[in-house]
Every structure is written in C-alpha cells, then in structure tokens.
Amino acid sequence: MHYSELSRRKMLTSIGLLAGTCxxxxxxxxxxxxxxxxxxxxxxxxxxxFSTYGLPTYSLNQAIEAIANHGYDxxxxxxxxxxxxxxxxxxxxxxxxxxxxxxxxxxxxxSLMTHLQPLSSRERHASDNRRLxxxxxxxxxxxxxxxxVIQTVLGGKxxxxxxxxxxxxxxxxxxxxxxxxxxxxxxxxxGHAMSRPSEAAWLLAQLDQPKxxxxxxxxxxxxxxxxxxxxxLQQSLPFTAGVAVKDAVEKEGRVQFLLPGxxxxxxxxxxxxxLREGNFFGTLCVEVSSHVWKRSDYDPTVAMRRSxxxxxxxxxxxxxxxxx
Numbered sequence: 001m002h003y004s005e006l007s008r009r010k011m012l013t014s015i016g017l018l019a020g021t022c023x024x025x026x027x028x029x030x031x032x033x034x035x036x037x038x039x040x041x042x043x044x045x046x047x048x049x050f051s052t053y054g055l056p057t058y059s060l061n062q063a064i065e066a067i068a069n070h071g072y073d074x075x076x077x078x079x080x081x082x083x084x085x086x087x088x089x090x091x092x093x094x095x096x097x098x099x100x101x102x103x104x105x106x107x108x109x110x111s112l113m114t115h116l117q118p119l120s121s122r123e124r125h126a127s128d129n130r131r132l133x134x135x136x137x138x139x140x141x142x143x144x145x146x147x148x149v150i151q152t153v154l155g156g157k158x159x160x161x162x163x164x165x166x167x168x169x170x171x172x173x174x175x176x177x178x179x180x181x182x183x184x185x186x187x188x189x190x191g192h193a194m195s196r197p198s199e200a201a202w203l204l205a206q207l208d209q210p211k212x213x214x215x216x217x218x219x220x221x222x223x224x225x226x227x228x229x230x231x232x233l234q235q236s237l238p239f240t241a242g243v244a245v246k247d248a249v250e251k252e253g254r255v256q257f258l259l260p261g262x263x264x265x266x267x268x269x270x271x272x273x274x275l276r277e278g279n280f281f282g283t284l285c286v287e288v289s290s291h292v293w294k295r296s297d298y299d300p301t302v303a304m305r306r307s308x309x310x311x312x313x314x315x316x317x318x319x320x321x322x323x324x
Contacts, residue, residue, distance in 0.1 A: 046275055047283045048311055049110040051076035051244075052085055054288025055300050060085045060094060064101050070304040071312070074108035076285045077148075079135055080115040087114075087131070087138050095141050102142070109148040110283035111185075111216075111242055112139055118169040119156035119193060125169050132173060136180035149241045149282070150177075151185040151216040156193030166194065167206050170213065177212035185241040187216035190255060195221065197236045204239050214241035218287070219266055220248040220257055229267065233274050242282040243275065245311065246289055257289030259303055261310035268314035286311065 050072045052063045060077065063085070067075050079087040090098070102109065114135050116128040132150070139147040156162045170186070177184045186203070188195050194203070200215040207213060217240045219229055233240075247258040247265055260268065275284070286307040292298060 046272070046280060046315065047073040047108060047110055048308070048315065049074040049076050049108070049283045049285045050304055050307065051078060051111075051113060051285055051287045052083070053078040053113055053290075054286070054293050054303055056084065056293060058084070058300070060090060060098050061101055064098060064105065064107065066300070066304065068105040068107055070308050072107075072286075072304075072308065074110045074283060075102075076111040076113055076151075076283075076287075077109060077142075078113045079138065080113060081131070082115075087112075087134050090138065095138070099142050108146070108283075109139075109143045110285060111149045111151050113287075114150055114152045116152045116173075117155045118166055118173075119154060119162050125172070129172055129176060132176050132184070133180070136176060136182045139182045140180060147180075147182045149183045149185050149214070149216075151187055151242060151244075153187045153189040153192055154194045157191075159193045159195070159199055162193040163199070163202070167203055170203060170207060174207060174210045174213050178210070181212070183212050183214055183241050185214045185216040187218060187244070188221060189218075190221040190225075196225075196227065197222070197232050201236070201239065209239070215239050216242050216244060218244040218246075219271065220244075220246045220255075220289075223248050223265060224250045224255060229271060230274060233271065234278065237275075237278040237280060240280070240282065242285060243271070243280075244285050244287040245271070246287050257291040259288065259292060259310075260286060260307045262306075268311060269316075272311075272315045284311065284315070 050067045052058060052075065055063045055066065058066065064075060077085050079085060112135055114131070116132065117124050118128065135150050139150060154166060156166070173184050186194065186200055188197055188200050194200060197215065197217065204210070204213060204215070215236060217233065217236050219233070222232055245260050245268065247260055247263040248255050249258060249263045249265060272284070288303050292303065
C-alpha cells in the first residue's frame with residue numbers, strides 16, 4: 001500500500017524517536033518513561049501503536065505489515081497464552097523475522113500485552129512467574145536496544161480483601177523485571193480488584209516506587225465512575241509507562257467498549273495535550289476491545305484506519321494516510 005502523505009511513523013523516524021538510542025539496562029528511567037521509548041527527552045511526538053489484541057487471526061508478521069501500512073509508529077503484541085502470538089508460539093525463526101521486519105518498516109514494539117493472575121492460586125502464581133520470565137526474554141530478543149513494556153491486568157474482584165496478597169506477589173514480579181531490565185506495567189481494570197489509578201499508586205508506593213514496575217493507564221476503565229480524565233491522568237503521569245485508548249458507552253448500567261472516537265465520550269485531544277505537557281515518554285496504544293472484535297461484522301482494516309484517523313488528528317499530526 002502506498003500513501004500520498006507523510007505518515008506519523010516517517011515523521012518520528014526523521015527526528016530519531018524510533019532509533020532506540022539507549023537501553024533500559026543502561027539508562028536511568030524517567031518516572032514516566034518506559035524502556036521502549038526512552039530515546040529522546042526533547043521530542044514531543046508520542047509514538048502511536050496498535051495492539052494485536054484487535055487482530056486475533058493475524059500472524060505476527062501479518063500484523064506488523066498491516067499496522068505499518070496504516071501509518072502507525074509501532075505495535076503492541078498480545079502474548080497472552082490464548083493468543084495466536086503467545087510468547088511460546090513465536091519460534092526463534094519467527095522472532096528473528098519479526099525483528100528484521102520491524103526494523104525494515106521503521107516500527108517499534110511499544111509493549112507486550114500479557115494476562116497474569118497474581119490473585120489466583122500459589123500454583124498459578126508460580127506458573128505466571130515463569131511466564132513473565134519468558135515474556136521478558138521475548139521483549140529483550142525482539143527489541144534488544146529498547147525492550148517493550150510488559151503490561152497486564154491483575155484479576156480478582158475485591159480490592160480491600162486482595163490488596164495485601166497482590167502486594168506480596170507483585171514483589172516477585174519486581175525481582176524478575178529488574179533481573180531482565182524490562183518494565184512491567186499493571187493496568188487498573190473495571191470490574192477487577194485493582195480498578196482505580198489510586199490503587200495502583202498505593203501498590204507502587206508500598207513497594208517503594210520500583211523503577212521497573214509502573215502503571216498502564218486506560219481511561220475507558222475509569223469513565224462513568226467519578227474519575228475525571230484530566231485529574232486522574234495528571235496524577236498518574238509520574239508512574240505511567242503507557243496509555244491505552246478506546247471508547248466506552250454506558251447502557252443500562254453496563255459499560256460497552258468501542259473503537260476510539262466511535263462514541264465521542266473521551267476527549268482524546270485533551271488526553272494528548274496532557275501527555276505532552278506532562279513530558280510523557282511512553283506510547284499511546286489503540287486497544288480494540290473483544291466487545292468489538294468478537295462481533296460478526298468486525299473489520300480489522302476499518303478498525304486500524306478509523307482509529308488512526310481519530311488519534312492522529314487528536315495528536316495534531318498529519319492527516320490520516322490515504323492510498324493512491
């Protein structure tokens with residue numbers, strides 16, 4: 001596919017943002033930095049990525065090509081065990097091919113999405129620790145100069161009853177993350193035990209603000225809950241490694257997720273302005289919910305195109321690329 005306009009990715013490449021000039025092992029991370037984007041402290045452009053969570057039938061190479069062709073700056077890889085791109089399903093040859101393809105297309109891997117359950121049984125936690133080590137290995141292999149953030153929800157139901165157990169088990173993750181030099185980001189999730197930014201902040205404070213444990217911010221999980229966008233994002237920036245974006249609507253007391261801009265309930269221009277003003281160094285990632293991609297009429301090409309148009313406009317970059 002050829003475009004008549006300069007894509008965001010080419011613009012960012014031209015200023016060196018995607019060059020990967022320092023590593024998480026050698027650099028002292030800024031409080032709002034993730035290792036995949038600790039590349040320049042001067043550039044104000046934020047890498048826009050698309051998660052393969054919204055491309056459940058695509059192979060890794062197919063996803064890289066499709067996401068690149070729509071103008072995105074990078075990719076989030078869904079490495080959860082149920083995914084086609086699960087860590088254990090990506091062979092050594094596929095990892096090498098993906099690394100080369102990403103380099104050829106000028107793309108970054110901004111993050112890996114996994115699905116760990118620290119509030120489950122001891123046996124599950126031990127299994128998750130082994131899984132996290134393999135995820136960290138993949139992160140270092142596929143982007144050795146700037147390993148992507150590994151982001152995960154925590155599961156569970158009741159925060160008050162679960163927070164101490166969560167704290168105890170996250171300490172194991174901190175040790176694994178530090179050993180590999182890879183940032184792990186915990187995502188407050190609507191309906192899970194940890195569902196608010198303040199709860200993630202509490203966990204990080206109790207663990208003495210570990211450099212390699214951060215938060216993953218997703219306002220679609222906070223909207224309709226008396227958690228203002230501006231206030232919550234500004235308060236979260238000092239410990240936020242990345243931001244996921246998708247729309248949300250509330251119907252009969254239940255929240256449904258949609259593509260960015262589909263409902264008009266979230267002000268993405270405000271969100272992007274706050275990120276820039278707060279010297280945010282992470283990535284902005286389009287996450288297509290299963291509420292969307294499980295529908296019979298879901299078209300991933302439309303999802304990538306429309307999301308790019310909405311987010312690139314909100315970020316004040318060039319217009320969405322158009323095929324010749």
